[in-house]
Amino acid sequence: MEIILVCTAPVVLINALAFALWGVDKRRARLGQWRVPEANLLAIAFLGGTIGAKLGQRVFRHKTRKQPFAGVLNMMCLLHAGGAVTLVVPASRLGVLTELRGLCS
Secondary structure, eight states: OHHHHHHHHHHHHHHHHHHHHHHHHHHHHHHTOOOOOHHHHHHHIIIIIHHHHHHHHHHTTOSSSOTTHHHHHHHHHHHHHHHHHHHHSHHHHHHHHHHHHHHHO
């Protein structure tokens, strides 16, 4: 139980941060204020906040059509989903570990 909490807490926190940043950026855009740089939004998504970023994008209707931003975020989502499947499915996890051992030898 403790290991699950240790593993999921950082993921939940970074996704909450990503969601909040999308909301902050949308509000600042409406008010004509200084915005959160796109590089920062994408960095938070890249570091594991893709779920929060996509939820923020939908909830706040923000950065949904802007290219290449939306395309880059979608690609990150696909990469993170693939990584998650690789970690969860035992056969693929074994294959990745075998490859990594081969690279390190």
